[in-house]
Amino acid sequence: MNTIADQVLVATLHGRKVVGGIAEGEALVTDAHISGWGGIDSRTGTIVEMRHPLRGQSFAGKVLVFPGAKGSSGWSNAFHLTRSMGVAPAAMLFNEMTTKIALGAVVTRAPALTDFDQDPLAVIRTGDWVRVDADAGTVEVIRRAEPPPGAG
């Protein structure tokens, strides 16, 4: 069983607020851009784009860490619908600012940050626990401690 002592704060990132608010959740990290319309299923929050590394995985309730948006101008609407369906990400952390992602993040209403002091794609791993305080501009990355050598 995990105890607090097993959890280690491995990094704190600082970024610029895109959408304010505080949230935490498990990280879902991809180094591939995400398409909205035609790339996600808004009813389930699942990535459906052919050949996308996260194809078949849902971002519902997770902290989505990705380089940025691509594809159709229906991006914001596709993410807006995830909020309507209750399957929006808990927070969004990304590197490349575009109109698609800015509007998409705003209407998804999930806390969002960009312009980081460290690359979140390099620092955060899928499965990490991530605390996002977009108002303060901070992201805390918490990871289960590696067992000591010989343990287990």
Place this chain on the structure above:
Amino acid sequence: MKLNDDERAMADGRDGPAVQRAMNLLMRYGEALGAERLVDTNNVCGTVSATTPFMRDFALQKGGMDAVFSEFNLDSDDVVEIPPAKTFTSHLQLGFDPDNAELMGISDEVVKFYRKGEGYIAGHGIQLMNTCTPYQVGNIPTRGEHCAWMESSAVVYCNSVLGARTNTEGRESTGAASLTGKIPYWGYHVPQNRLGTHLIELDVEVTSTSDWGLLGYFIGEQVQDRVPVVRGLTAVPNLPRLKHFGAAAASSGGVEMYHLVGTTPEALTVEQAFGGNRVLETLHYGEAERRRAYEQLNHTADDHDVDYVMLGCPHYTIEQIWEAARLLQGRKVHANSALWIFTPRAIKALADRNGYTRIIEDAGGVLLTDSCSAMSRAAPKGTKVVALDSAKQAHYLPAILGIQAWYGSTAECIDAACTGRWSGRYA
């Protein structure tokens, strides 16, 4: 973000709750972008329609089209009464052609709801162009004009060919812009962001419409969402070629702005196209690159029996309908195949008068409006293999419908429709 007195008054509620909600969204959006201010626009292209079952149910449960507009066009927390558009606003393509709903597999109930919505849209002063190519049917922005457009193929045409200024907007930002005449001053509204980043040298001639699709597909993949500058054209491309080129580059990459040296308005010379920018990379487009783009566009296809031919992505021009009609005259669409051609309503009216619709219908084809197979997810029943003359449609349709797609020229596609077989080849 800095607001002027007029913007502040709208944000404070002077013009009613809907305009106040619209300003609130524009401020949140502008701050998210890091924009410092808004800019005036009197040219908006967006979508208001509710053609999916989810949207229809949302409207029925929450208070009609005002509820749809409040939530999905303004991101408002409450349902507010929506006043008529303040700015010139054009409606883009949508989920089906109401005049061919049965053919597209749409129920009467959805059509009835759509017809009501159409009355709402027109009643709010939004132009029912219902096309991805508003620049074909009366909305041709002036060079330098600030616009707020959705639809990636229209955005790239607006910026690059017309020299007007728009980012790729979304449903909510165009809704807010239509009620306020404002959009964040950011991205392609700012002159220095419109300058070239990559130089593309043409080592082969690019002449036919099909050629332009291949070039666009190559460039988009190479430069993603940067600004390519193409040098070495031997002939001036017309509207259908640039319509196809931009749509292809916006699909494989995300190009929203390009320059063709000597042709497009902000690139009379290479120096003008790049301004003070350093050339990040110089790429050559030769025989190998051309062949690779062709092979990528045809990679999903291996079955030569063609069930379906779709033309009109982006929506066909009258010249393209004329060409299709000439290619079809005296021939019949094969019993095992189907031919659907998509165009704006206004151009269909012209095709009707010119007699082209009759020629297409006599051959067994259908001329449709308002939509396309990618938008509607509709194709003739049982379609397994489609033939397309659009790189954009060939990029999207296999994923959307789970079918194979052949890409080639219009003549090859018409041949496929009339023989039921794909015999196109790399030329």
